[in-house]
Amino acid sequence: MDIFSHMTPRLTDTKKFYFLEYFYILLKSIEKFKNVNAVFEHFKTLKENLSLGESRYKKIGIAAEELTNKQLGRYKYTFKEVLEECAIYGLIESTVTNQFTLTTKGTKLLNTYEVKGSESFNEQVFKLIESESNGFYYFITSFYNINPNNGGMLIFPIYSPLKLHIQKNSLSKTGDIIQYTIKLVQKLEHDISIHLNIQYDLKSANEKLILRLRESNLIGNSDFEKIMMKDYNVIIKRIRDYWLNYFLREIYNIKVSLSYFDIWVYRAKQIGILNTTEFYPTFSGKIVYPVSIIFNGEASNDFKRIYKYFNDEKLYIHEPKWSTFQESFIQEIYNSYFDLKRSNRSYFINLPDLAEIVCYKLKLSYRTFTEFLGHAYQLNLKNKLRIKISLEADRLPFETKAMYLTRDPIIIEGKQRNIIAIDLINNE
DNA sequence: ATAAATGGATTCCCGTTCGG
C-alpha cells in the first residue's frame, strides 16, 4: 500500500540550497551568537571555510577575497533559506525579533555532527526532512516504478551543439537552430529507446519548443531570419532546460520542478540514498538511480535500515559488509576494468570512470566504493588477491590537468588516485 | 484584495575548453 493514498508528498518544503552542511553551519553560528547579523557573519565565515555552494568547481588553495555586494546578497539569500528550513524542523526558535536560539532538538543535531561526524549528521537531517515531507519516499518509489527493469535509473540526456559537432558560428539563422533541435531530438529518442526501452516520438514536443522560442522572439518565423548572437546562450540554455523538464515532467511524470528535483537528488546523494552523476562513461547528460530500497519486510544483511514509515514500509540503504561482499566487488572491478580498457587501449584507465560503472552495477554509494577499493588495495599489497591492482595519481596522457577538479577525488591510503590498472596474477 | 508561495526564466559567475 502506497503511503500517498493517505497523503501527498511535500516536495517544496525544502528550501533552495543543496548542501546539508548548511544546516550544520547555521546551527553552529546560532550556538555562538544570537543576533541575526552576528549569526550571518559567522555563517559566512563557515560557508567559506567549508567551500559550500557558489560553484561546483572547488577552489584549490586560494585565499578568500572581499565579497562584492552582489555576492553578499547571494549569501544572505542562502542564509535566509537555511534559517527558514531550520525553523520548519524546529531546530531553532526566535522569541525576540532578530534573535535566535537553538532548541533542544537543534542542540542535539549540532552535537551529532561534532561527536559522530557528518555521516550520522546527514542521516539525522534525512529523518527530519522525511518526517516532514515523505519526499525521499516519493522519489525512490517513483524511480522504481518508472524504470523497473533497469533498477530505477532515470536518464537526463544533454547534448550541446558542440557535442553534436555543430559550430557556434554555423548557428546564425533560425533554420540552423531548428536543424539543431531536430538532430538533438534524434539523439534523445535514441537514448530513450536504449535506456528506457520505449519508442518515443518527440516531434510534436519539439514543435512546441520552437513555438516558444518564436514567441520569445529568440528565433524568427522564417528559416532565413538571423538570430541575435547575444541571444545565443539563452537559446541553447532554453533548449537544454526544455528537454530536462520534458524528461522530468512528461516522460517520468514527476510532480516537481527541475530546480526542486535537483535539490532533492543532490541531498539524497549526500545521504547515500541514491547516486547521481554527470560523468557516466558512454552517456552524455545526467543519470540518477537509487542505491536503496523501500519495502515492507526485512532486508538481507547487505542493507542498512534507516527509516520506518507509518504503514510499516522501511527504507534500506544498500551498504554491504566487506567480509561478505568482497568476492562480488573484486569480480566487478575486474570486469569493468576490462570493459573500459577495450575502448581505451591504454593499460591505465580513469579511476572515477571505473567507479561510475562499478557503483552503478553493484548499486554502491561512491563512499562505499572508495572504502572497498581501499580494502582490496590492502589485500593486494599483501599478495592476498587473485588480481594485481595498481593505483596512481598520474593522469592519462590525453587528459588535461583540470579534468579532475570537477569530479570528487578518490582517496585511497591517504592519496588521491586518478588512474587504475588491473592484472591477472598468472602464477596460480 | 493582498500576501505568500511557486517554479520557470534569467542572471551571475567562474573554471573549462576551443581555436588560432
Add this chain to the structure above:
DNA sequence: CCGAACGGGAATCCATTTAT
C-alpha cells in the same frame, strides 16, 4: 600559449498561482 566562447550550478528575478 592566449583570449574568447562555452557550460552548468547556484542565486536571483519575476509572473503566475495559491492561500489568507
